[in-house]
Amino acid sequence: MKKGLFITFEGIDGCGKSTQITLLKEKFSSENKEFIEVREPGGTRVGEKIRNILLDRKNDSMTRMAELLLFEAARAQITEEVIIPAIGNGVNVICDRFYDSTTAYQGYANKMGRDLTDFLNLKATSETSPDITFLLDIDPELAWKRRMGRGEEDRIEMLGLSYQEEVRTGYLELAKSEERIVIIDASRDPEVIHEEIVKHIWDLTG
Numbered sequence: 699m700k701k702g703l704f705i706t707f708e709g710i711d712g713c714g715k716s717t718q719i720t721l722l723k724e725k726f727s728s729e730n731k732e733f734i735e736v737r738e739p740g741g742t743r744v745g746e747k748i749r750n751i752l753l754d755r756k757n758d759s760m761t762r763m764a765e766l767l768l769f770e771a772a773r774a775q776i777t778e779e780v781i782i783p784a785i786g787n788g789v790n791v792i793c794d795r796f797y798d799s800t801t802a803y804q805g806y807a808n809k810m811g812r813d814l815t816d817f818l819n820l821k822a823t824s825e826t827s828p829d830i831t832f833l834l835d836i837d838p839e840l841a842w843k844r845r846m847g848r849g850e851e852d853r854i855e856m857l858g859l860s861y862q863e864e865v866r867t868g869y870l871e872l873a874k875s876e877e878r879i880v881i882i883d884a885s886r887d888p889e890v891i892h893e894e895i896v897k898h899i900w901d902l903t904g
């Protein structure tokens with residue numbers, strides 16, 4: 699059986715991932731392409747519980763190592779329980795964040811180091827890698843303005859604009875060495891971005 703495509707979306711907070719995933723789901727549905735949508739951290743019973751711990755503003759004493767291991771625990775669960783079976787059954791997987799988030803947020807911005815995050819990412823995913831990753835690149839200030847009025851910030855959003863700047867730099871560094879990562883200018887109109895994303899997916903699938 700032909701394997702499903704594994705597509706991931708990455709970027710700083712509020713870069714427009716959810717918006718693009720919604721448009722891509724509509725496109726896949728209109729083309730009768732089978733897919734599932736998942737998100738990280740979360741997407742499983744265990745993972746959603748871990749997500750609550752990670753994003754809870756009250757957990758401000760969480761250590762960087764505890765944070766890293768919780769993200770990897772949620773990832774191990776969703777990869778084995780959901781992603782690997784779906785791809786194996788020929789179902790396309792659209793994933794809101796995957797291990798590149800750990801590289802950019804924990805490895806780069808939190809300075810845990812690539813050696814550690816690369817090792818844990820490989821272990822947590824049994825070396826499952828996306829076929830294509832869209833990095834929605836945007837100025838943190840613009841992303842922050844877009845998010846305004848969405849209510850209380852979570853524990854990671856509370857870290858502010860300079861943190862988002864570090865994360866953005868981490869993503870762009872990573873993209874230099876990973877051919878599967880497509881950098882998308884996310885400051886443009888959602889429909890324009892969507893068309894570019896679809897073109898890349900069609901190019902990949904032929």
Ligand code: Z5A
Binds near residue numbers: 709801
């Ligand atoms: N995290 C981590 O540190 N390490 C890891 O390994 C993983 C995650 C997996 C997950 O939070 C947090 O965990 C995240 C990283 C960290 N940091 N934080 N906080 P999340 O999943 O809840 O949040 P998020 O991933 O940052 O998503 P988001 O805030 O919901 O944003 P988004 O999905 O990228 O954006 P959006 O909701 O599509 O758009 C934001 C707003 O902009 C919205 O009002 C849209 O209508 C608007 N928008 C979107 N696109 C456009 C365009 N093109 N033009 C104008 N306006 C737009």
